[in-house]
Amino acid sequence: MANKLTGQPPLIQVEHLKKYFQVGRGRVLHAVDDVTFSIPKGTTLGLVGESGCGKTTVGRTLVGLYKPDGGKILFNGEDITGVKGKQKRALNRRMQMVYQDPYASLNPFFTVGEIITEGLEIHGIGENKKERMEIAYDLLQKVGLHREHANRFPHEFSGGQRQRVGLARSLAVNPEFIVCDEAISALDVSVQAQIVNMLVDFQESMGLTYLFIAHDLSMVRYISDQTAVMYLGQVVEIGDIHEIYEHPAHPYTQGLLHAVPVADPDYEQARKGERIMLGEVASPINPAPGCRFCSRCPRATEACKHETPQLRYVGGTHQVACHNL
């Protein structure tokens, strides 16, 4: 896996990305605050963190659904931060998104065929309607559905099948980069496994690059090459997937990994009574200076309250933002 990361030019580079939302009365919600990472071509970055940590905002800003308030996004080495018009449209074809909620993200008035061919039509792929439908049939088969499904409506499908349709829709325009925003969170475990396997297959056969956003840490391990852990708008730890799972350095990453229940009764029995991470995510509105995790951190010292820790290399590609390592 490690050699997959090295030697590949980065497809996506994000530098000091910032996205703030004005929430009235002069208050500012720091959804994404100075985030930097890069994703090499053909690999997957898993972005994890609790709800409200800004991981979805990162994904949405990347594909251009939000305008960043600072920083740069490079796609294939080109700065795409403020592109508009025709260029933007061309980019939309190359970057796609699969959404969290398979129920809300498909138009209930469109048949599956129409949902898939809409993007083709917009980007002028395929000569006529017939040709575009052929492409749709092909895609349906690729994602494990049948061509007869093209004439059905979203409500006739189960959650897993809908997520397949959503995936077919984003694959239709032949993208290079896909943001999977909690694409499997709403599904049953066995269906999650089906979708994850499918994503891995498509990555291998089509050379896709993924940003895989999830709060389920166990599935992230199966699909990612790198992981970035976010807390309140900032990346607190980033690096090679196995490095992070086997040697988590940041107290937040350790807490997150520790909280995941393991399907092994003896293991669970053995760690009964161990301390779990307390508290909840603080508010991202006008955050105080200093380390944002310090209110929940078991290792917090006086310095953490005043100084924001920066990401530092702790070996290889592994970077951690913590004062007390």
Add this chain to the structure above:
Amino acid sequence: MSEHLLEVKDLKVSFDTYAGEVKAVRGVSFYLDGGETLAIVGESGCGKSVTIQTVMRLNPEPPARIVGGSILYKGEELTSKTDKEMRSYRGKEFSMIFQDAMTSLNPVVRIGKQMCEAIRIHEKVSHEEAKRRAIEMLGKVGLSNPETVYRRYPHTMSGGQRQRVMIAMALCCHPSILMADEPTTALDVTTQAQILELMQDIQRETGCGIILITHNLGVVARMAERVAVMYAGQIVEKGKLSDIFYHPKHPYTWGLLGSMPDMQERSDSRLTAIPGSPPDLFAPPKGCGFAARCPYCMEICLQSDPEESPVGEGHTARCWLLNPYAAACRPVPPVGRDKQLVTPEVAGYLERKGVTQDGQ
């Protein structure tokens, strides 16, 4: 009469719809004792929620209909009780924690009023006494400033806080059975860990029995003493926690365990998905409900439904493979500690049928 706190025997529940009869629960039996936790696991639509909702008789009848079986609570038969009689049980004898705390709390009523309502329905106490108990309960579930929480509306709270309120509300009449329907599915892992610990603390303190519905096997491993695996309206396997995880006997349990990602071992391998999706319960298959998705399916599985057969102390499974005439069979890839490979004859059989274990 009955030695168990709650005993459900051969429960069958159907829903009458315009499209026909949906056989949601098709003969489910289990029991629960005080102070223990029973986990019911299975995919969505397998009937696990309907089962416990029927125990509380929460499904409107019609369309729901108890076709057969019995529910004994402290020796008393519940299936024949009227709605009015059931009211004295709900909230008092058993209460429920729902998955989605946002939609289960009344958005236009303050937390305190919702809680006092439940207390005053079951017990003749004054407003002040009810309020005192509600605040005490809110403090017990780990909410800081219970007096403030008492006066708040649900939308001003986070998902974890709302779930704590739900638990406080469920506990305020000291029920002897707590039913939790996917209590942590919508929560973050860290909040999930906190809520699960809270439920265990409460169980230790009050000695109530917990029926936990979930599809997360990690949660099961952390919480349960006994496990029932449900599929297509039936319990296909049940037993002690260690039996189900380390010596599973039903191919569906193998599939479930195989599709759980392994957090401890470094793994670049693929997950084992169970191919296909559950059968349509409008017309349940004649044979075994899992046959269409089962890699070990035999002729007989399509013809007739297997009986529950004991495979150990308190451990039963519904599968024809357990029949002495069936070929010995092991899960591929091996799950749990049962890490032996398939016997040669079964491998050959699988090869002949061209079965793979991958997704569709």
